Amino acid sequence: xxxxxxxxxxxxxxxxxAVEQRDKPSLRGRPVVVGGxxxxxxxxxASYEARAFGARSxxxxxxxxxxCPPGTAFLxxxxxxxxxxxxxxxxxLRELSPLVEPVSIDEAYVDLAAGxxxxxxxxxxxxxxxxxxxxxxxxxxxxxxxxxxxxxAIAKIGSELRKPDGLTVVPPGQxxxxxxxxxxxxxxxxxxxxxxxxHQIAVTTVGDLHRLSLVDLTxxxxxxxxxxxxxxxxxxxxxxxxxxxxxxxxxxxxxYARDLSDPVRLGAEVDALARRVGTRLRSSGTSGRTVTLxxxxxDFSTLTRSSTxxxxxxxxxxxxxxxxxxxxxxxxHAGVRLLGVGVSGLATFVQGDLFALDEPPTTTDLPVDxxxxxxxxxxxxxVPWYPGQDVEHDEHGAGWVWxxxxxxxxxxxxGPRTPPGRVRTFAGDDxxxxxxxxxxxxxxxxSAPDPSGPDPxxxxxxxxxxxxxx
DNA sequence: TCTGGGGTCCTAGGACCC
DNA sequence: TCTGGGGTCCTAGGACCC
Numbered sequence: 001x002x003x004x005x006x007x008x009x010x011x012x013x014x015x016x017x018a019v020e021q022r023d024k025p026s027l028r029g030r031p032v033v034v035g036g037x038x039x040x041x042x043x044x045x046a047s048y049e050a051r052a053f054g055a056r057s058x059x060x061x062x063x064x065x066x067x068c069p070p071g072t073a074f075l076x077x078x079x080x081x082x083x084x085x086x087x088x089x090x091x092x093l094r095e096l097s098p099l100v101e102p103v104s105i106d107e108a109y110v111d112l113a114a115g116x117x118x119x120x121x122x123x124x125x126x127x128x129x130x131x132x133x134x135x136x137x138x139x140x141x142x143x144x145x146x147x148x149x150x151x152x153a154i155a156k157i158g159s160e161l162r163k164p165d166g167l168t169v170v171p172p173g174q175x176x177x178x179x180x181x182x183x184x185x186x187x188x189x190x191x192x193x194x195x196x197x198x199h200q201i202a203v204t205t206v207g208d209l210h211r212l213s214l215v216d217l218t219x220x221x222x223x224x225x226x227x228x229x230x231x232x233x234x235x236x237x238x239x240x241x242x243x244x245x246x247x248x249x250x251x252x253x254x255x256y257a258r259d260l261s262d263p264v265r266l267g268a269e270v271d272a273l274a275r276r277v278g279t280r281l282r283s284s285g286t287s288g289r290t291v292t293l294x295x296x297x298x299d300f301s302t303l304t305r306s307s308t309x310x311x312x313x314x315x316x317x318x319x320x321x322x323x324x325x326x327x328x329x330x331x332x333h334a335g336v337r338l339l340g341v342g343v344s345g346l347a348t349f350v351q352g353d354l355f356a357l358d359e360p361p362t363t364t365d366l367p368v369d370x371x372x373x374x375x376x377x378x379x380x381x382x383v384p385w386y387p388g389q390d391v392e393h394d395e396h397g398a399g400w401v402w403x404x405x406x407x408x409x410x411x412x413x414x415g416p417r418t419p420p421g422r423v424r425t426f427a428g429d430d431x432x433x434x435x436x437x438x439x440x441x442x443x444x445x446x447s448a449p450d451p452s453g454p455d456p457x458x459x460x461x462x463x464x465x466x467x468x469x470x
Numbered sequence: 471t472c473t474g475g476g477g478t479c480c481t482a483g484g485a486c487c488c
Numbered sequence: 489t490c491t492g493g494g495g496t497c498c499t500a501g502g503a504c505c506c
Contacts, residue, residue, distance in 0.1 A: 058473080063473095104476095
C-alpha cells in the first residue's frame, strides 16, 4: 500500500461492442452481442443495451439469442479493429506515465508516481476526468471506467464500482471502508470455486474474510492463495506496475463445430495449430522448450500432455511432430471437441540489431503525413474521424483511420481490393469516406437455429485472425 | 446444440541431486 | 532393518482472469 493514491486502473466499457457501435452508427443505442456466432460460440462482450436483457460475457451465444429481442445485432469479433483502438488508448495512458501495464486489450494499470503529477485526491480526480474525456475524443466515443487508489487491488475495485463511464478515487486511509462491505467475489483471485469454499464457512464479504486468521485461510486455500487473500482483505498490496511483461507461453486452440474422430483430420488440425503457434513465435522472435497438447472430449473433460525438449524450438513442423507424438498417447475413441497446441518455457533470441522490425507501412501516393503519430492525435473537432476507426471507400475498399488532423484524414487500407499497407489522405469531408464496413450482422431469426447444424464446408463468417497484430 | 480462446499462477508428486 | 532435508526440474491438472 502506498501513501498516495497513485495507481490508476482503466477498464474500457463493453469494449468490443463499443467499437462496433462506433464503426457502425446504426448499431448505436441497440443491443449488440460480439462473440462466436457458430453453434458452439460464446459471448465475448455484450453492449449495455444487451446486458439489460441478461446477455453476459462467457454465456453461450445460443442463450444470448434466446434472451435478446429481435433487432439485436450478433457480430463476430474483429480483433484487428479492437487492437487499433486499444493502441490509441494505451498511447494516451503512456502520456501520463512510462509505467503502464496492459492487463488485456481493454484494461491497464498506470503508476502515476512515475509521472509528474499532483497526487492529491483532487489532483488525481482532475487528471482522470481529463483522461476520460481525451479517451472518448480520441476513440470516437469509447468510454472507460477509472479507479484510483493506493494499490492495484484498490484501483481495480474502484473502476468496478461505477460502470460504465465511471470514476472512483479511494482516498488513502479509506480502503477498508470501501473493501469490507463488498462480496468476496469482487477480489481478484476469488472465482466460483474459492467463493464456494468461503461461503461454506459463512464468509461472504471481504469484512468476513478479514476476520479469518492466516492459518485458517492457508489451510483452507493453500499457501499462496491463502496468504494472498489474507493480505488483500487488509488492503495490503504493494504489487508494482510492470510495463513490458514478457509472454511466458504461446498457444492456439480450436473448438470444432462437430466433434472429430477421423485420425487424418485430427492430424491435419494439429498441423494447423502448430503452424499458428510457430508463426507467432517466429514473429515475436522467441522459441520454447515445452510443447503441450490439449484435448477436450465431448463430455468436456480436458486433458493435457506435454514434452520438454533439450533445445527451444519455433519450427511449426517440429512443434507438430512433438504434438503428434503426444496425441498418439491419448485415447480419442470418444471423439475430440477441442484441440490445442502450446509452447512454453520461452527463451527470447537476442540478436541485437539483426532485426529492424519497425518497418514503415508501404507508402504509395502519400507525400506527406507518412508518419502520423498515433500517440498524438491531432485536433479532430472539424473531422469526425478517429484513429483506429474503420472506414469504407468506394475505390479502395475497406480501410482504417491511421491519423487525423484538421479537415484531413489519413487512411490505411488493408482490404482484399488493395495492396496491404496502402496509405492515403483524404479531405475529412470526402463523401467517399463512410464509417464502417458493413458488419456481418445476422438478423435474429426466430425459426433458427438450423437443426442440421453448421455446414462444415462453410467457413466461419469471421474467422479469428491469429496473425493480426493490429 | 449449454460451456471460446488466449493467457497466468499454483499445487502435488516423482525423479534426481547434494 | 530403515527411511533427513533441501533444492530443481518435469508433468498434469485446476483455478482464475479478460
